[in-house]
Amino acid sequence: MGIETTPPSRTRQPKAVRESDILAAAYRIFSEKGYEKAAMSEIAKGAGVAEGTIYKHFSNKQDLLARVIAGFYKKLIDNTENSLIGTKGIENQLRAVIARHIHTFFEDIGLCRLLLQEVRPLNNYPHSEMHQLTRRYSEILLRVIQEGITTKEIRDDISPKTIRDMIFGCLEHAGWNVLTTNAPPIDRDKLTNEIITITLNGLAPPATEPADFDRNLQRLEQLVNRLENN
Amino acid sequence: MGIETTPPSRTRQPKAVRESDILAAAYRIFSEKGYEKAAMSEIAKGAGVAEGTIYKHFSNKQDLLARVIAGFYKKLIDNTENSLIGTKGIENQLRAVIARHIHTFFEDIGLCRLLLQEVRPLNNYPHSEMHQLTRRYSEILLRVIQEGITTKEIRDDISPKTIRDMIFGCLEHAGWNVLTTNAPPIDRDKLTNEIITITLNGLAPPATEPADFDRNLQRLEQLVNRLENN
Amino acid sequence: MGIETTPPSRTRQPKAVRESDILAAAYRIFSEKGYEKAAMSEIAKGAGVAEGTIYKHFSNKQDLLARVIAGFYKKLIDNTENSLIGTKGIENQLRAVIARHIHTFFEDIGLCRLLLQEVRPLNNYPHSEMHQLTRRYSEILLRVIQEGITTKEIRDDISPKTIRDMIFGCLEHAGWNVLTTNAPPIDRDKLTNEIITITLNGLAPPATEPADFDRNLQRLEQLVNRLENN
Amino acid sequence: MGIETTPPSRTRQPKAVRESDILAAAYRIFSEKGYEKAAMSEIAKGAGVAEGTIYKHFSNKQDLLARVIAGFYKKLIDNTENSLIGTKGIENQLRAVIARHIHTFFEDIGLCRLLLQEVRPLNNYPHSEMHQLTRRYSEILLRVIQEGITTKEIRDDISPKTIRDMIFGCLEHAGWNVLTTNAPPIDRDKLTNEIITITLNGLAPPATEPADFDRNLQRLEQLVNRLENN
DNA sequence: GATGAATGAGGTTTCATTCAT
DNA sequence: GATGAATGAAACCTCATTCAT
Numbered sequence: 001m002g003i004e005t006t007p008p009s010r011t012r013q014p015k016a017v018r019e020s021d022i023l024a025a026a027y028r029i030f031s032e033k034g035y036e037k038a039a040m041s042e043i044a045k046g047a048g049v050a051e052g053t054i055y056k057h058f059s060n061k062q063d064l065l066a067r068v069i070a071g072f073y074k075k076l077i078d079n080t081e082n083s084l085i086g087t088k089g090i091e092n093q094l095r096a097v098i099a100r101h102i103h104t105f106f107e108d109i110g111l112c113r114l115l116l117q118e119v120r121p122l123n124n125y126p127h128s129e130m131h132q133l134t135r136r137y138s139e140i141l142l143r144v145i146q147e148g149i150t151t152k153e154i155r156d157d158i159s160p161k162t163i164r165d166m167i168f169g170c171l172e173h174a175g176w177n178v179l180t181t182n183a184p185p186i187d188r189d190k191l192t193n194e195i196i197t198i199t200l201n202g203l204a205p206p207a208t209e210p211a212d213f214d215r216n217l218q219r220l221e222q223l224v225n226r227l228e229n230n
Numbered sequence: 231m232g233i234e235t236t237p238p239s240r241t242r243q244p245k246a247v248r249e250s251d252i253l254a255a256a257y258r259i260f261s262e263k264g265y266e267k268a269a270m271s272e273i274a275k276g277a278g279v280a281e282g283t284i285y286k287h288f289s290n291k292q293d294l295l296a297r298v299i300a301g302f303y304k305k306l307i308d309n310t311e312n313s314l315i316g317t318k319g320i321e322n323q324l325r326a327v328i329a330r331h332i333h334t335f336f337e338d339i340g341l342c343r344l345l346l347q348e349v350r351p352l353n354n355y356p357h358s359e360m361h362q363l364t365r366r367y368s369e370i371l372l373r374v375i376q377e378g379i380t381t382k383e384i385r386d387d388i389s390p391k392t393i394r395d396m397i398f399g400c401l402e403h404a405g406w407n408v409l410t411t412n413a414p415p416i417d418r419d420k421l422t423n424e425i426i427t428i429t430l431n432g433l434a435p436p437a438t439e440p441a442d443f444d445r446n447l448q449r450l451e452q453l454v455n456r457l458e459n460n
Numbered sequence: 461m462g463i464e465t466t467p468p469s470r471t472r473q474p475k476a477v478r479e480s481d482i483l484a485a486a487y488r489i490f491s492e493k494g495y496e497k498a499a500m501s502e503i504a505k506g507a508g509v510a511e512g513t514i515y516k517h518f519s520n521k522q523d524l525l526a527r528v529i530a531g532f533y534k535k536l537i538d539n540t541e542n543s544l545i546g547t548k549g550i551e552n553q554l555r556a557v558i559a560r561h562i563h564t565f566f567e568d569i570g571l572c573r574l575l576l577q578e579v580r581p582l583n584n585y586p587h588s589e590m591h592q593l594t595r596r597y598s599e600i601l602l603r604v605i606q607e608g609i610t611t612k613e614i615r616d617d618i619s620p621k622t623i624r625d626m627i628f629g630c631l632e633h634a635g636w637n638v639l640t641t642n643a644p645p646i647d648r649d650k651l652t653n654e655i656i657t658i659t660l661n662g663l664a665p666p667a668t669e670p671a672d673f674d675r676n677l678q679r680l681e682q683l684v685n686r687l688e689n690n
Numbered sequence: 691m692g693i694e695t696t697p698p699s700r701t702r703q704p705k706a707v708r709e710s711d712i713l714a715a716a717y718r719i720f721s722e723k724g725y726e727k728a729a730m731s732e733i734a735k736g737a738g739v740a741e742g743t744i745y746k747h748f749s750n751k752q753d754l755l756a757r758v759i760a761g762f763y764k765k766l767i768d769n770t771e772n773s774l775i776g777t778k779g780i781e782n783q784l785r786a787v788i789a790r791h792i793h794t795f796f797e798d799i800g801l802c803r804l805l806l807q808e809v810r811p812l813n814n815y816p817h818s819e820m821h822q823l824t825r826r827y828s829e830i831l832l833r834v835i836q837e838g839i840t841t842k843e844i845r846d847d848i849s850p851k852t853i854r855d856m857i858f859g860c861l862e863h864a865g866w867n868v869l870t871t872n873a874p875p876i877d878r879d880k881l882t883n884e885i886i887t888i889t890l891n892g893l894a895p896p897a898t899e900p901a902d903f904d905r906n907l908q909r910l911e912q913l914v915n916r917l918e919n920n
Numbered sequence: 921g922a923t924g925a926a927t928g929a930g931g932t933t934t935c936a937t938t939c940a941t
Numbered sequence: 942g943a944t945g946a947a948t949g950a951a952a953c954c955t956c957a958t959t960c961a962t
Contacts, residue, residue, distance in 0.1 A: 018946080036266040040932060050948045055933070162400070162424040165407070169399030170392070177395070194392040202432030224453050248922095270957060271924095280923040282959080291957065478925080496726040500953060510927045515954065622860070622884040625867070629859030630852070637855070654852040662892030683914050708943095730936060731945095740944040742938080751936065 019057050022047045027068050031110020035065055065114075066130055072111050073133040076104050080140050090148035091196060097141050098167065098192050105175045106186070112175065138164065154200075163199070170195055249287050251277045257298050261340025265295055295344075296360055302341050303363040306334050310370050320378035321426060327371050328397065328422050335405045336416075342405065368394060384430075393429070400425055479517050482507045487528050491570025495525055525574075526590055532571050533593040536564050540600050550608035551656060557601050558627065558652050565635045566646075572635065601627065614660075623659070630655055709747050712737045717758050721800025725755055755804075756820055762801050763823040766794050770830050780838040781886060787831050788857065788882050795865045796876075802865065828854060844890075853889070860885055 025046030029038045040061060044051040058064040083096040105112050141164050148154035154163075178186055255276030259268045270291060274281040288294040313326040335342050371394050378384035384393075408416055473481075485506030489498045500521060504511040518524040543556040565572050601624050608614035614623075634651060637643050715736030719728045730751060734741040748754040773786040795802050831854045838844035844853075864881060867873050 039930080041930090051932090052934080052949065053947055056946065061932070158424050158428060159420075161407075162404070162421060163428065165403040166396055166400040166425065166428060169401065169403030170396035171399065173395040173399030173402065174392070177391075190389070191392060194388050195396065197388060198393065198396055198429065198432065200432050202428065202430050220450060224450060227453055227457065269955080274924090281925095281957090282923055283921085285958070286921070473925085475925085499951080501951090511953090512928065512955075513926055516925065521953070618884050618887060619880075621867075622864070622881060623888065625863040626856055626860035626885065626888060629861065629863030630856035631859065632863065633855040633859030634852070637851075650849070651852060654848050655856065657848060658853065658856060658889065658892065660892050662888065662890050680910065680914055683917055687917070729934080734945090741936090741946095742944055743942085745937070746942070 018047075018049065018053070022049060022054055022057060022064070023068055023071060025049075026064050027072075027111065030065060030068060030114050031108075035061075035114065069111070069115060070129060070133060072108060072115075073137060076100075077133070077137050077140070079104070080137070084140070084144070090144070090151070090153040091200065093144045093148075094167070094196050094199065095192060097144060098171065098195055099188070101168070101171050102175075102186070102188050102191065105171065106178075106188075109175070109178075112172075138168070141167065167195060167199065248277075248279065248283070252279060252284055252287060252294070253298055253301060256294050257301070257341065260295060260298060260344050261338070265291075265344065299341070299345060300359055300363055302338065302345075303367060306330075307363070307367050307370065309334070310367070314370070314374070320374070320381070320383040321430065323374045323378075324397070324426055324429065325422060327374060328401065328425055329418070331398070331401050332416070332418050332421065335401065336408075336418075339405075346402070368398070371397065397425060397429065475517075478507075478509065478513070482509060482514055482517060482524070483528055483531060486524050487532075487571065490525060490528060490574050491568075495521075495574065529571070529575060530589060530593060532568060532575075533597060536560075537593070537597050537600070539564070540597070544600070544604070550604070550611070550613040551660065553604045553608075554627070554656055554659065555652060557604060558631065558655055559648070561628070561631050562635075562646070562648050562651065565631065566638075566648075569635070569638075572632075598624065598628070627655060627659065708737075708739065708743070712739060712744055712747060712754070713758055713761060716754050717761070717801065720755060720758060720804055721798070725751075725804065759801070759805060760819055760823060762798065762805075763827060766790075767823070767827050767830070769794070770827070774830070774834070780834070780841070780843040781890065783834045783838075784857070784886055784889065785882060787834060788861065788885055789878070791858070791861050792865075792876070792878050792881065795861065796868075796878075799865075806862070828858070831857065857885060857889065 022043070026038075026043045029043050029046055032038075040054060041051055043064070044054055047054070054064065058067060080097060080100045083100045084093060087093050087096050142160055145154060145160045145163050149156050149160070174186060174191060252273065256268075256273045259273050259276055262268075270284060271281055273294075274284055277284075284294065288297060310327060310330045313330050314323060317323050317326050372390050375384060375390045375393050379386050379390070404416060404421060482503070486498075486503045489503050489506055492498075500514060501511055503524075504514055507514070514524065518527060540557060540560045543560045544553060547553050547556050602620055605614060605620045605623050609616050609620070634646060638646055712733065716728075716733045719733050719736060722728075730744060731741055733754075734744055737744075744754065748757060770787060770790045773790050774783060777783050777786050832850050835844060835850045835853050839846050839850070864876060868876055
């Protein structure tokens with residue numbers, strides 16, 4: 001264990017390389033252990049770097065955490081926005097956002113835990129960037145919802161924020177269950193469909209199938225017309 | 231100099247009293263500071279007890295945390311189950327569970343944070359009791375949902391767990407927003423109503439305009455009347 | 461080296477004993493190395509105590525230093541004030557203060573260095589006690605001087621503070637020379653006498669040559685004798 | 691992105707220029723922070739030079755300190771010796787030395803603190819040059835004093851070193867008071883005069899005016915002569 | 921049973937110095 | 942000659958846990 005791929009000492013790397021080595025190691029250790037239990041010494045070892053070196057690139061442990069998470073968020077935001085390009089219709093758009101979120105969550109479970117555990121409590125701190133990123137991500141879904149309201153695909157008597165909380169909250173919760181129980185891995189497509197169904201149609205059983213109802217109604221209308229024309 | 235007139239009390243309390251003093255102090259300190267930053271010494275002082283005494287009652291810090299949370303969960307479960315006694319109909323039952331959850335969350339914000347931060351990550355550990363309690367709480371809502379399916383108040387093509395995740399997840403997410411941003415305090419009734427509306431009816435605007443249906447129905451009635459008059 | 465007089469571990473000592481052990485070790489290490497270069501770990505080892513134990517008694521390194529120095533000052537003040545009890549006349553009083561100062565300085569050279577190096581620069585800090593002690597010591601000499609002015613033993617056209625600075629300053633400077641050069645050890649009595657002579661009489665050579673005066677007086681006597689014999 | 695148009699200057703300066711840049715920065719940082727808390731990196735930045743470059747010119751941190759202080763001493767010695775050129779009479783010479791000392795002290799308070807704090811304790815180290823400079827400065831005053839003894843302006847029964855210690859010591863002490871308390875700034879002329887008065891005339895109130903005594907004595911002599919001539 | 925003094929490993933961070941570039 | 946990235950030892954301090962009293 002602890003294979004040193006590069007000669008261990010005193011190689012001068014370009015700044016970007018070193019930094020991403022450290023970020024990668026920090027990402028891994030933070031994900032595994034959480035913020036408090038992650039030791040800078042371990043991160044250093046993981047990055048194949050002396051402890052002091054970390055402090056040449058990041059001003060302290062919190063800064064390192066912030067940078068790790070910022071990187072994660074940027075990727076998530078980019079991916080989600082890309083998924084939405086050219087996607088039309090509320091259902092397709094929701095599907096895009098949800099699918100991307102699920103994908104990321106299970107790709108980066110550890111980091112998501114970190115986000116929930118450490119970053120939010122940190123929010124008193126110079127969170128300018130952190131907070132902005134959280135908001136930017138959250139606003140992607142809000143925008144989709146608001147557009148849906150404008151196009152009348154979504155009713156307008158529900159606060160968009162509640163809708164957003166419901167979707168993201170469900171995903172988070174479902175994610176946690178997988179994280180913490182040894183439940184069977186999620187069927188991502190099924191989850192996505194169910195969320196969309198609930199969100200758009202609700203749980204009340206389609207009393208009479210609207211389709212049938214409409215067809216019957218049409219037949220009735222035709223009947224009425226024929227009778228009237230008599 | 232510095233004569234201590236009484237050797238520092240050493241009152242021997244019944245075991246239960248001591249333990250609940252400690253639990254109360256631990257609950258408070260954990261809530262305020264989080265697990266890692268809460269010091270056993272501070273908890274001891276808060277309980278009016280020597281540091282060593284804690285270890286007579288709890289095997290270590292994690293055990294103390296587990297017991298604190300177990301107490302919280304028990305209260306939550308009891309309260310929720312009581313709220314459901316005599317409550318009929320899916321909507322009323324959902325309302326009861328949601329209202330109780332919101333109430334507890336904002337009563338015990340600190341502890342909820344603890345739950346999200348510390349307990350879930352702990353889950354590798356001897357969580358037998360912890361996990362059982364989580365499940366027991368979660369199953370209350372599951373039972374309500376399943377009963378709704380049985381009574382056909384809820385459609386049967388959606389996994390009850392997704393429904394549960396959606397409701398709890400939404401509440402958690404909304405709660406976090408309050409915790410971490412300085413958003414305005416939640417309007418609890420509004421939130422409850424919106425969740426129930428989305429959950430039961432969905433976001434899609436009611437498919438057929440009742441106005442049309444009514445008009446057609448009126449025409450139908452007039453037609454039948456005319457035929458009968460013939 | 462490093463004789464452990466008491467069994468090294470886990471003996472429970474009365475609070476005062478432990479504290480004075482630590483103070484003694486701190487006194488020694490601080491004296492030898494100065495504040496910055498003294499390591500808490502070394503002090504701990506010197507006191508036969510774990511590092512953490514120090515922090516049960518002293519809140520941090522600066523506090524420990526302050527307590528060491530306060531102890532030193534208290535002893536110095538007590539001794540000096542005792543030396544003055546029953547001492548009459550400006551010369552005797554100066555001699556008492558100076559002798560006591562010299563004695564202390566050479567008994568506690570290391571600590572005096574500490575005083576000069578570390579405490580004074582620290583003076584921004586919660587120096588309430590430290591500063592009060594410095595002032596209290598300094599005021600002993602000031603009081604002697606002012607009394608001398610009242611009794612007209614000392615001229616009143618010189619600021620008492622300058623006189624004080626001159627005496628203490630000289631002692632400090634002389635002390636430093638011994639500390640830092642390998643000059644021969646000071647003849648304490650000679651130094652005391654010289655300071656008193658300069659202070660009281662100044663350096664200007666006695667204006668009239670006593671020899672001349674005496675000769676003239678003898679001639680006067682002989683003359684008178686001769687006249688009388690006439 | 692982030693193209694650096696010019697590789698970071700790397701101007702090759704004549705050796706003397708580089709060195710004096712570094713010395714100037716070191717002088718400033720050392721004065722402000724003291725030896726231990728001054729960081730080589732900060733000095734490097736202050737000098738507009740890479741950290742490594744300092745080590746091309748100075749073998750290590752202590753050497754750099756020594757060179758800074760040597761520069762200061764040289765200036766002080768030169769200035770003081772210049773002040774003495776053409777100055778006649780013990781009082782004027784003392785005044786020159788004292789005034790120059792006071793001036794320097796308050797011009798370079800930070801560095802004087804450094805001297806007292808760091809250099810003297812360093813004395814185990816290769817102090818050859820440092821020590822010689824201290825001695826050379828100190829000997830200026832010693833020479834003035836010895837000349838005063840030769841010209842009988844100063845009594846010969848007091849060790850010149852004690853006199854020197856008294857003068858420099860007083861100045862140091864007075865300086866410290868200003869540094870460490872928030873005493874009002876010193877009236878330099880008054881201080882100078884008081885030191886000279888004490889030093890030359892002492893504190894004993896001028897009992898009988900020697901002038902009167904001498905006049906009386908002369909009258910006596912004239913009387914005796916007249917009698918003898920009879 | 922209760923105490924709290926004592927432990928000591930481990931945490932983050934700093935910084936003089938080196939050496940590949 | 943100059944650079945500055947990299948080092949790694951060492952600093953102060955915290956705190957869960959133990960155990961003599």
